[in-house]
Amino acid sequence: MTRARVRILNWLIPVGTLFVWEVLGRAGMLPRYVTSPSAIIAALWELTESGELLLDLGVSLYRVSIGFAAGTVAGILLGLGAGLIPGVRHFFDPLVSFLFAIPKVAFLPIFLLLFGIGHASKIAIIAFSGFFPVFIAARQAVLSVNPILLWTARNMGAPPRTVFFRVVIPAAAPQLFAGMRIGLAQAFVVLFAAELIGSRAGLGTIISSGDDGGRFDLMFAGIVSFAAVGFVSDRLLMSIRKRALKGQLIGTDEQQVLQ
C-alpha cells in the first residue's frame, strides 16, 4: 500500500466509525447509556461554559504532573543507583518484585489515611505507581550498557563522573524513555481510580458524577477529556524522546513510523 493510501485509511476508519455511531444514535438504535458523538460534544461544551471542565482539568493535570514527575525522578535516581551499586540493587530487587504486581490502587485507602482526602494522597499514589516501571527500566538500562562504550570512554581519559554523565546516561536513555512511557500511562490509570474513589474535583469526578446522575453524555465527555489529556501527554513525551534520542533511533522501524 502506498503511503497516501495508508494515510487516507488512517483517517477513514475513525471518521467512519464516528459517522456510523452518530447515525445509529440519531436513529435511536443505541442503548441509552451510549450517547452519540454530537451529544458528547454538547456535553463538553456545557462543561466548558460552566467552567467546570477547566477547573477539573487543572486539578487533574496538577496531580498527574507532580505525581508523575516525582515518581519518575525517584525511579530514575534509585534505578540508576541500583544499576551502578550492587548493594542498592540487592536491597531493591526483592522489594520491587514484591510490590510490582500489586495493583497500586489497592493502596489508596492507606494513602488516604496517610495524606488525607486532598491533593497529597493522589499525588503520592500516582508517584508510587509511576515509580516502578521507571525504576525497572533504569536499573536494567545501566546494566545493559555496552561495556565497549565504557572502555572506550575510560581509554580516552574520561574520569568516572564524565563516564556516568556522558556515556551511561545517554546509553540508558532509550530504556529510560520506555519506562517513562509506561509510568505515564499508569499515572493516568491511578489518577482516574483515585478521583473516582475519593475526590471532589478532577476529570475522574466528571465521569463518576455523570454516571451516578444518569447523565451519560457527561460521563462520556469526562472520558473523552481524559483520553485527550492522556493522548497529548503521551505525544509530548514521545516528541521529547525523539529529540533526545537523535542518533539512537536511526535504523529502527519506529523512526520510520514516527516520520
Add this chain to the structure above:
Amino acid sequence: MPLLEVANLDKTFALGQQTVNAIDKLSLSIEDHEFVSLVGPSGCGKSTFLHIVGGFEAATAGELRLNGAPVGPPGPDRGMMFQDLSLFPWLTALENVAWPLEMKGMKKAERLAKARDYLDLVHLSRYGDLYPGQLSGGMKQRVALARLFALDPEVLLMDEPFGALDSQTRELLQEELQAIWRRARKTALFVTHDIDESIYLGTRVIVFTARPGRIKADIRIPQLDRSGDFRKSEQYVALRAQVWDLLREEVLKARALEEA
C-alpha cells in the same frame, strides 16, 4: 629502552569450576615505530593480552612496562580500537572524533576543526554530520580509526578492527591504515586472525600458540614496498606460507583442545 616490555605475563581466569590458563609466561619487547601483528588460533589469549596492555583486564602475574613505567588503568597513552560498536551512537561522526580532544581539554572550535582534519584523513569529511547509525560498517570503523588518531596515543592497540567487515571493504581499510601508518609511524599492536592482513600491515608478525598463549614465532617482515602487486610478490607468498604453516599446527591443537 624498548617502548613496551612484557615479562613473564600470566593470565588465568575461572570458567565455571575450571581454571583456564589463557596466557602463560609471555615475554616480549616492542620498539618504537614497530607495527606488530598478533595472530593465533581463536581463544589463544591474543585479545586478552591486548586488553591487559590497555589496562581493561589485570594480569595474574608478570610485568608490563610502557616507557619503563608499569602500565596502569586505561588511559590515553594506549589507544584501543575495537572490532565494532565502539562509537557513541548519540553523537555525530565529527563529535565522536572530537571526544578524545575534549577529554584533553581542547576548546570547542579548535577540537571540531581538528576532528575535521582527522575525518579528512580517512576520507570521511563529507559525512561528519551523520550519526553512526547512518554509516556503513566500513565507514564506522574509519570514524573509529580517525578517533584513535585524534586521541594520539603512544601505542595503538587494535583488536581485530576490520574483522567484522566484508573482504573488499577490509582490503581498502588495510590500505588506508597502511598509508596513514607510513606517515605517522606510531607503534601498534594489531590482533587479527587474517594472515594476509598480519603480513600486509605488520613490520613484525607474532604467532601465538593455542591456549595457553605463548609466542610460537616472531617473524620480522622486511621493509617491502606495499604498493602495487605486493600481495602477488614472491616474498609475500613465501611469508604467507611460513605464517600459515606455523598457525595451522596451532589451529589444529586448539581444535583438539576444544573437542577434548
